[in-house]
Amino acid sequence: DIQMTQSPSSVSASVGDRVTITCRASQGISSWLAWYQQKPGKAPKFLIYAASTLQSGVPSRFSGSGSGTDFTLTISSLQPEDFATYYCQQANSFPLTFGGGTKVEIK
Amino acid sequence: EVQLVESGGGLAQPGGSLRLSCAASGFTFSSYTMNWVRQAPGKGLEWVSYISHSSENTIYADSVKGRFTISRDNAKNSLYLQMNTLRAEDTAVYYCARGAAERWEVLDYWGQGTLVTVSS
Numbered sequence: 001d002i003q004m005t006q007s008p009s010s011v012s013a014s015v016g017d018r019v020t021i022t023c024r025a026s027q028g029i030s031s032w033l034a035w036y037q038q039k040p041g042k043a044p045k046f047l048i049y050a051a052s053t054l055q056s057g058v059p060s061r062f063s064g065s066g067s068g069t070d071f072t073l074t075i076s077s078l079q080p081e082d083f084a085t086y087y088c089q090q091a092n093s094f095p096l097t098f099g100g101g102t103k104v105e106i107k
Numbered sequence: 108e109v110q111l112v113e114s115g116g117g118l119a120q121p122g123g124s125l126r127l128s129c130a131a132s133g134f135t136f137s138s139y140t141m142n143w144v145r146q147a148p149g150k151g152l153e154w155v156s157y158i159s160h161s162s163e164n165t166i167y168a169d170s171v172k173g174r175f176t177i178s179r180d181n182a183k184n185s186l187y188l189q190m191n192t193l194r195a196e197d198t199a200v201y202y203c204a205r206g207a208a209e210r211w212e213v214l215d216y217w218g219q220g221t222l223v224t225v226s227s
Contacts, residue, residue: 034213036152043202043217044144044152049210087152091212094166096142096154 002026002090006099012107017078021102023071023088031067032092038101039084048073049091078104109133109216111203116221119193123225129186129203129218137161137181140206142214143188145199145223155201156188157211171197193225 003026013019023033031051036044046055048064051071061076075082083106088099115127129141143155156177157166165177176189186203200222204214 032210032212036214038152043219044214045217046207046213046215049207049213049215055215089152089214091210094157094212095168096157096212096214098152098154101151 001095002029002092002097004088004090004097004099006086006088006102008102009100010103010105012105013078014107015078015080017107019075019078019082019104021073021086021088021104023066023073023099025069025071025090025092028068029090029092032090033064033066033071034089034091035064035073036087036089037082037084038087044087047086075104109205111205111216111218113201113203113218113221116201116223118224118226119190120227121194121225123193124189124191125193125223127188127190127201127203127221127223129188131184131186131203131205134205136179136184139208140211141177141179141186142204142206143177143186144202144204144214144217145197146202146220147196147199150199153199157206158186190223193223195225197223198225199223 033051035048038044052064110132158177174192200220202220203218205216207213207215
């Protein structure tokens with residue numbers, strides 16, 4: 001199975017800050033990586049696929065990059081509604097595996 | 108609007124069974140693959156199972172293989188998860204999630220989840 005490792009596990013930031021989250025796969029997955037956002041008590045929301053393609057309706061302040069084993073999710077200017085937990089997921093092969101999550105908290 | 112609504116969660120005893128359902132609407136259900144993903148209280152996401160469009164292929168996480176069975180009824184736009192021999196570690200919110208048309212391994216829509224608690 002492909003292991004996904006996210007860092008940091010949590011980050012404190014202020015509105016307007018730039019936030020970067022890193023995700024590393026245990027083996028190469030090309031660009032088959034997705035990102036999800038989850039708010040407390042809610043279902044995950046799909047944000048990005050193929051490492052860098054934003055799902056329709058996702059604000060442009062979100063961006064993704066990377067290929068192979070190393071990926072990043074960047075929020076260019078954090079907004080109040082962005083405080084949530086973010087998960088990466090390898091979409092290369094089954095079994096699907098997720099990173100442990102990164103909680104973005106208010107500073 | 109795509110909607111996925113899970114039901115069937117609740118309290119079960121260790122060794123017991125539960126059957127979860129997921130009612131789909133707003134899209135052509137038979138054209139999409141489907142999945143179950145779970146989240147233990149305070150923990151991260153764990154993929155559980157996958158089923159292809161016409162049920163010809165199913166895949167399970169090792170943690171549930173031999174105990175859980177995924178199925179679907181395209182005529183009823185419904186997805187199911189039969190959970191047998193439940194364990195305390197199966198306690199989680201269970202989400203049904205649609206596989207994206209462009210890439211089945213991407214989960215583009217999720218239901219709101221149903222809570223399964225396994226306890227005596």
